[in-house]
Amino acid sequence: MSDKALAAATGSPYFALHTLGWRAFQDLCAAVLRHVWGQSVQAFADSNDAGRDGAFYGDWSPALGGAVDSIPHGPFVLQCKHSKNPDSTLSESMLQDEFKKTEILVRQGLCSSYILLTNSRVTGAAEGKIRKRLLEAGVKHPLVLDGQWISDIIATHRGLRMFVPRVYGLGDLSQILDERAYQQASTILAAEQISSFVPTAAYKQAVTALSDHGFVLLLGEPGVGKSAIALMLAIGAADRWNGLVVKARDSRQLIQQWNPNEKDQLFWVDDAFGTVRHEERLSEEWSRDMPHVMGAIRNGARVILTSRSYIYREARPLLKTYAYPLLREQQVTVDVADITPAERQQMLYNHLARGDQPSTVRAQMKPHLKAAAAVNPFLPEAARRLGLQAFTRNLNLNRSSITTFIARPHEYLQDVYDQLTASSLAALALVYSAGSHGVSSTLSLKRRQRRVIESVGATVGEIGLAFTFLNESFLRLSQDRFGNSVWNFRHPTLQEGFATWLSRQHHLVPVVLEAMDDNSLLDSTDAMIADATPVRGTVLRLPPTLYATASRRMLRLFEEWPDGSCWTGSALRYLAHRSSDEMLRTYIAVDPLFAGRLLEFDAFASFVQEPLLLSRLHSMGLLSDDDRRAACNRMAYLAINYLDAAWLEDEPWKILLAPHERERLLAYVRAKILPVIDRMIDEDWPARAFWRSHDEDGDSPVADPVERALNLYLGAFRQEGDAEAVDAFSRASQKYQQIRRTSEADAWDSIQEPPISPADAQPGDGGNNAGERSVFSDLD
Numbered sequence: 001m002s003d004k005a006l007a008a009a010t011g012s013p014y015f016a017l018h019t020l021g022w023r024a025f026q027d028l029c030a031a032v033l034r035h036v037w038g039q040s041v042q043a044f045a046d047s048n049d050a051g052r053d054g055a056f057y058g059d060w061s062p063a064l065g066g067a068v069d070s071i072p073h074g075p076f077v078l079q080c081k082h083s084k085n086p087d088s089t090l091s092e093s094m095l096q097d098e099f100k101k102t103e104i105l106v107r108q109g110l111c112s113s114y115i116l117l118t119n120s121r122v123t124g125a126a127e128g129k130i131r132k133r134l135l136e137a138g139v140k141h142p143l144v145l146d147g148q149w150i151s152d153i154i155a156t157h158r159g160l161r162m163f164v165p166r167v168y169g170l171g172d173l174s175q176i177l178d179e180r181a182y183q184q185a186s187t188i189l190a191a192e193q194i195s196s197f198v199p200t201a202a203y204k205q206a207v208t209a210l211s212d213h214g215f216v217l218l219l220g221e222p223g224v225g226k227s228a229i230a231l232m233l234a235i236g237a238a239d240r241w242n243g244l245v246v247k248a249r250d251s252r253q254l255i256q257q258w259n260p261n262e263k264d265q266l267f268w269v270d271d272a273f274g275t276v277r278h279e280e281r282l283s284e285e286w287s288r289d290m291p292h293v294m295g296a297i298r299n300g301a302r303v304i305l306t307s308r309s310y311i312y313r314e315a316r317p318l319l320k321t322y323a324y325p326l327l328r329e330q331q332v333t334v335d336v337a338d339i340t341p342a343e344r345q346q347m348l349y350n351h352l353a354r355g356d357q358p359s360t361v362r363a364q365m366k367p368h369l370k371a372a373a374a375v376n377p378f379l380p381e382a383a384r385r386l387g388l389q390a391f392t393r394n395l396n397l398n399r400s401s402i403t404t405f406i407a408r409p410h411e412y413l414q415d416v417y418d419q420l421t422a423s424s425l426a427a428l429a430l431v432y433s434a435g436s437h438g439v440s441s442t443l444s445l446k447r448r449q450r451r452v453i454e455s456v457g458a459t460v461g462e463i464g465l466a467f468t469f470l471n472e473s474f475l476r477l478s479q480d481r482f483g484n485s486v487w488n489f490r491h492p493t494l495q496e497g498f499a500t501w502l503s504r505q506h507h508l509v510p511v512v513l514e515a516m517d518d519n520s521l522l523d524s525t526d527a528m529i530a531d532a533t534p535v536r537g538t539v540l541r542l543p544p545t546l547y548a549t550a551s552r553r554m555l556r557l558f559e560e561w562p563d564g565s566c567w568t569g570s571a572l573r574y575l576a577h578r579s580s581d582e583m584l585r586t587y588i589a590v591d592p593l594f595a596g597r598l599l600e601f602d603a604f605a606s607f608v609q610e611p612l613l614l615s616r617l618h619s620m621g622l623l624s625d626d627d628r629r630a631a632c633n634r635m636a637y638l639a640i641n642y643l644d645a646a647w648l649e650d651e652p653w654k655i656l657l658a659p660h661e662r663e664r665l666l667a668y669v670r671a672k673i674l675p676v677i678d679r680m681i682d683e684d685w686p687a688r689a690f691w692r693s694h695d696e697d698g699d700s701p702v703a704d705p706v707e708r709a710l711n712l713y714l715g716a717f718r719q720e721g722d723a724e725a726v727d728a729f730s731r732a733s734q735k736y737q738q739i740r741r742t743s744e745a746d747a748w749d750s751i752q753e754p755p756i757s758p759a760d761a762q763p764g765d766g767g768n769n770a771g772e773r774s775v776f777s778d779l780d
C-alpha cells in the first residue's frame with residue numbers, strides 16, 4: 001500500500017467517508033466484500049467481537065484480481081476502522097489492542113488472512129509497521145487499504161453504488177457520472193435527501209425490480225420515503241445504465257418524452273394517480289396510455305411510479321391490471337413503509353448528523369434515539385424534522401418528548417385529511433366514533449352512526465367503497481374479541497391526526513360525540529381549555545358547549561357502578577387530568593354528590609385520583625369544610641395503618657391540609673408508629689400486603705412505596721430535630737432494605753441459568769462485554 005494522500009493523482013476521486021457514521025461505514029465495507037470481491041461473509045456481534053470490531057469474517061473464495069488477488073482460500077477477518085476526523089492518519093499505535101486480539105483469532109483458526117479497511121490515510125511507513133505486527137501475530141496474509149482506495153473502488157464500481165446509494169451524497173457526482181448523466185442527475189438532485197438516505201430492504205427490492213422488470217411501483221403512506229427512494233433509483237440509473245432521466249408529471253408526458261431510439265431512458269412519475277386523493281382523470285389516462293408504457297419498457301425504458309396506498313387502491317380498478325400482468329406482479333410493487341429497527345436507527349442518525357442541531361443538543365438526544373426509532377409508525381419525515389432546529393425549538397430533550405415527536409406528527413397529516421373525499425372522511429369519522437370496538441365489516445349501522453355519515457356530506461351507499469379504498473392505508477380489518485371482522489385505524493397516530501382535523505369541524509363534533517360509546521368518550525377526548533397542551537393519549541378536545549352532555553354520561557357511570565369499576569376509575573382520571581375547571585364546575589352542577597364519592601380513597605394516595613380532584617374542588621370553592629376534614633381524616637388513617645406518606649410532599653395535601661393540621665398529623669404518626677415500627681417491618685403488615693396485591697404484574701409506578709414512605713418520614717423527623725424518631729426510622733429503613741435485598745436475591749437465584757464455565761467463555765472478551773454498540777455512539 002502506498003502513502004498517497006487525498007489527491008494522489010490529478011482527478012483522483014475523493015468521497016467524504018468521514019461524514020458517515022461507524023455503522024454506515026461498516027455497511028459500506030460489507031458491500032465491498034459482497035458486490036466487488038464477491039465474498040460471502042458474516043458479521044460478528046459488536047459487543048462480543050474478540051478483536052473483530054463488529055466486522056466480518058468468512059472463508060475466502062478465489063479472488064477477483066486487483067488488491068485482493070494474493071489472498072488465498074481460507075478463513076479471513078475484515079476489520080473496519082472509521083474516523084470522524086477528515087484529516088486522520090492511521091498509525092500502528094492505534095491498533096495495539098487489535099494486535100493482541102488477533103493472536104487469539106489466529107489460535108482459534110478464525111484468521112489466516114486479515115484485511116484492514118479504514119477511511120483514514122495510511123502512510124507507507126505505517127502500513128509496513130502494521131503488516132509486520134499482523135505477521136508477528138500469526139496472520140499469513142495481511143492487507144491494509146486506506147480511504148483513497150475505498151474512494152477509487154466507489155468511483156469504478158457502478159453496481160456497488162446502486163446498492164449503497166449513500167455514496168452519491170459523499171462527493172462530486174461529476175467524478176462518477178459522465179457529462180450527460182451528471183446534468184440529468186443535477187436536475188433532480190436533492191443533496192439533503194441523498195446524504196441522509198438509508199438503503200432499506202424496500203429500496204433494495206426496488207433496485208431488483210427495476211433491474212429485472214424495468215418497472216417498479218412504490219406504495220406507502222405520506223412521509224414514509226417513496227420519493228426519496230425514487231430519487232436514489234433515478235440517480236443510480238443515470239449512473240449504472242448511463243441513461244437519460246425524465247421526471248414526468250403524468251403518463252401523457254412520459255409518452256411524449258419517450259424516444260424509441262434511446263434504449264436506457266428512465267421515467268419517474270411521483271403521485272401518479274393523484275397527489276392527496278385519487279384523480280380519476282389521471283387513472284383513466286394511465287389506462288389509455290398503458291400499452292405505450294409497456295411498449296417502452298419492452299424497448300429498454302425503465303419506469304418508476306409512486307403513489308399513496310389509499311389512492312392506488314382507488315385507481316387500481318381503472319388500470320385494467322388483468323390486461324397488463326406486470327402490474328399484478330408482486331416483485332414490482334414495493335411497500336415502502338416496511339422499515340426495520342436497524343434502518344430506522346440509521347435514518348435518525350443520518351438526519352441528525354446532516355441537520356443543524358448543535359452537538360450539545362445531539363448529545364442530550366442520543367440516549368433516547370433508540371427508543372424514538374422503535375415507535376410506530378416511524379416516518380422518515382419526522383426523523384428529518386428532529387434534525388432541524390426550526391421544528392424543535394420548544395422540544396424537551398427527554399425520552400417522552402422525543403418519542404412523542406416521532407410518533408405523533410399530527411400536523412403532517414392535516415393536509416391529507418383536508419383533501420380526502422366526503423365518503424372517505426365519513427368512513428374515518430365512523431371508525432373514530434366507534435373507538436376500540438371498531439366498525440363491523442357488515443356495516444350494519446345504527447341511527448346515530450348514519451347521522452355521522454350525513455353530517456359529513458356522504459351517503460350510506462358510498463361508505464362501503466370508501467372502506468375498501470382506505471384499507472391498509474388509514475384503516476385495516478381485524479378481529480374483535482368475539483371473532484367478528486371490524487374496521488379500525490391502521491395505527492393510533494392516524495386516529496389522533498384525524499381527531500386534530502375533526503376538532504376544527506365544529507358541526508361534526510356533537511354528532512361524533514353522540515355516536516361514541518362510553519369507552520371512546522373516556523379514552524379519546526379531553527375537556528381542557530382550548531389552548532392547553534394536549535394530554536398524552538387523548539385526541540379530540542370537546543368544546544364547552546358539550547361539557548354538560550359529557551357530564552351526564554359520566555354521572556350515569558357512577559350511578560350504575562356505586563362501588564366503583566374500571567369505568568368509574570377512567571371517569572375519575574378523566575375529570576382529574578383531562579378536564580378544565582369549567583368542566584369540573586359543569587360536572588358538579590350535574591352531580592352535586594360528587595365530592596362524597598371521593599372520600600374513601602385507597603392507599604397509597606400518591607397513585608389514586610381522588611386527592612387531586614378534592615384539592616382542585618377546594619381551590620375552586622366547591623368543597624365543603626366537612627368534606628375537606630373527612631378527606632384529611634382518611635389520609636391520617638392511611639398514614640398510620642399503611643405508613644402512607646403521600647401527605648408529606650404531594651401537592652394536593654399542601655392545599656387540603658392547613659399548617660397546624662400537618663404538624664398535628666406528624667405528631668400523631670410519631671405517637672402511633674414509633675413504638676411498633678420494628679415489629680411492623682418484621683411482620684407482613686398491611687402496607688406490604690396491600691402493595692404486593694396491587695403490583696402482581698410488576699407495573700408499579702415506583703419501585704416500592706413503603707421504602708419511599710420510610711425515607712420521607714425519616715426526612716420529616718430529621719427536619720424537626722427529633723433524634724429519637726430519626727434513629728427509629730433510620731433503623732427501620734435499613735432493616736427494610738435488607739429484607740428487600742434478601743427477598744430479591746432469593747427470587748433471582750430461583751430463575752438464574754447455570755453459570756458459563758471458563759471453557760465456554762469467548763477468548764479475548766476481556767470481561768468487557770457491555771452490550772451491542774449503539775449506532776448513535778459517535779453522533780455528537
